[in-house]
Amino acid sequence: MEKIMVEKSPKLKGRVKINGAKNAALPLLAASLLGTEDIILEDVPKLKDVEIMCEVLSSLGAKVEYLDRNVIKINSADIHKYETSYELMSKMRASFLVMGPLLTRLGKTKNSLPGGCAIGTRPIDLHLKGFRALGATIDVDHGNISAYADRLVGDRIYLDFPSVGATENIMMAAVMAEGETIIDNAAMEPEITDLSNFLNKLGADIRGAGTSTIRIKGVKKLGGARHLIIPDRIEAGTFMVAAAITGGDIIIENVISNHIKPIIAKLKEAGCRVYENGDSIRVIGTEKLNAIDVKTLPYPGFPTDMQAQFMALMTLCEGTSVAVETVFENRFMHVDELKRMGADIKIDGRSAIIQGVKNLTGAPVKASDLRAGAALVLAGLVAEGVTEIDNIYHIDRGYDGIEEKFANLGAKIWRQEF
Template sequence: MEKLIIKGGNKLEGNIAISGAKNAALPIVMASLIGEGRSFLDNIPRLRDIDNLVKILEALGAKVDYKGNSLDIDSDSVNLLEVPYKLARKMRASYYALGALLARYGQAATTLPGGCEIGSRPIDLHLKGFKALGAEVTIEHGLVEIKGENLKGAKIYLDYPSVGATLNIMMAAVKAEGKTIIENSAREPEIIDLANYLNVMGAKVKGAGTDIIRVEGVKKLKGTDYTIIPDRIEAGTYMMMAAITGSNLYIDKVLVEHVKPLIAKLKEMGVGVEEDIGGVRVIGNKNFKSVDVKTLPYPGFPTDMQAQFMALLTQAKGSSMVIETVFENRFGHADELKRMGADIKIDGRTAMVKYTPLSAASVKATDLRAGAALILAALVAEGETEIRDIYHIERGYEDIVNKLQGVGVDIKKVSE
């Protein structure tokens, strides 16, 4: 086991380059199974989740060459259509195998997936979409099996704009006969990125990024080269690190339109933000003010930035309110922040945050974004903070220790 040791009090200087988006890479890597032949995927982040996904592809029989930030995948050698239990339990994104394998081979199976414990995330909407396309779904002893040799296009209304369900149904529908319409679909940038990749492979997907996606089935898809978009959540995290420390930091390789909700909140707090084509500069100050925030599906404020934003609000002058509408159990970081002196009161899905100085403590990352929030708090805490269970952080932030050391943070990773 390893932990992070962070000494607070330093400002961040220079620039940080953003890696490829984890939440776009995961479904795109799995979608490579639909295309015949090889796909070469670039700007892939080096993360624990990607490592696990590569193991899944290899277990299914695909040939994978993972070098640097690129993946070369040959899907033609796939000979297993069930994700092994031990691999599926390690990551929630294993369920993307269902849509991809169903599209290519007409059947798929996986155990109910694992991942961060941030609340109930059932896959019922995924299964509803598969059934609408004509697939048979059975669930026994935690194993989900899907069979559908001759899928037909259908009109599918999602009761909630689920990102996972939208991605999975898109994949399943690309080779279904006729037209599929997904209504109330998620609009996240990662949806657009998958649609673009599928289209380059030969699919006919229109409307990605809106609440209605139309998919016209085609006979086959062919593997291709593709570059993943930058990670908006990583970008937002470093933007908030600059804000909480009152630093002047340039975040490079950012698609500014993807972080507009955060930029709006930072400006409302009195934090300076300058945008350009290649990235964004955050010009912090020590007297930023409190604001209220409510998480919503895109283009609202992202739930994946809520924990980090709560850490930022502990240093905002005044009282703030955080409302979490996406997941019912996403305040696990609050107790850890309170160990560092934060004044946070939780009532259901609402948190009240008041300004208070923070001091170093021994804390643990309860999930991926909670770990990032603790790093934010450690940057301004008096003393030396110890963060344990950092494997959560390494699921979503590539080379975070070296990136932060490069801009002046006193941080090191040590063995327990």
């Protein structure tokens, strides 16, 4: 069993390059099931979740090959299997994204209910609502979901909530449906736009991605393409907070600043200096952090995937900060772990009230989910003594080489077997 150990570190300084986005890579890999020629994805992060998705594709008959550490070639010309195993589906929620491509490509699909981080209820009803609107018949039996259709026909679909996963799954199902599909109240995340750009390279006809209304005209067949995945805005945000919490000076390379406007704004509110320069951002910390308030919202609001990291920062802000979580109802599991390190946090429903403390203390803690794990690493950088983080498989699901990147900035961090 491995743990990540973090010792109080000096102010972090230097440069760090951000990988391709995990939350873009997974739907792009799922979408590769739609192509009938070679697909090459570049800047794919080396993550456990990516590994699992590649296993899913292989299990369905796709040929998956690493051309380089971060370059994957997929050929789905001969896929014929439409059922994914419970073992693979239970490991990761994003594996459910193969349902849309299989439904439109093969006319049928069977999946078990998806797994993933336990951060709250994330029902798949909106995915199924979209499939039904396109003409699919859905059967749910003992934890398995089957969908089948002789043909899919475009329709107008309104999402009750701008779900990222549902938007992606419906988009992929609609690309080869007859006629036009319109998704209203669609998610607007950059990862949706990246998926749309990729599908259009394959031969799809999608317009409006990045807005709340997406229009998809069905085509007969999709081919192949080469595609560079967008930078990971959450990984970028995590290193931006690292500069702030340690009072450091970090240049974060390979970023799209438009994707992280709320993070930039909140760090400036906290008293940090942030400089944007093309595809890089420089964050310079401050000796005295101002209290800030954040409220998570769907994009372009403050991302729920940055709430835990900002809460680690808030524990050291002077005064009282408030974090309001509106996206997932169970995303404060990191609070008890931060309190073990000396944080002063009170929970009131979906709000966390954080009273800044002078310092944190290293302690044995557990990563309850992916972003909670990142928050504990950040807290460990400034905590007196050593912080011992368990359940680090969560962290490995979303950060490619997190210890190496932090160590290169001067952090005292290492992985240790127990």
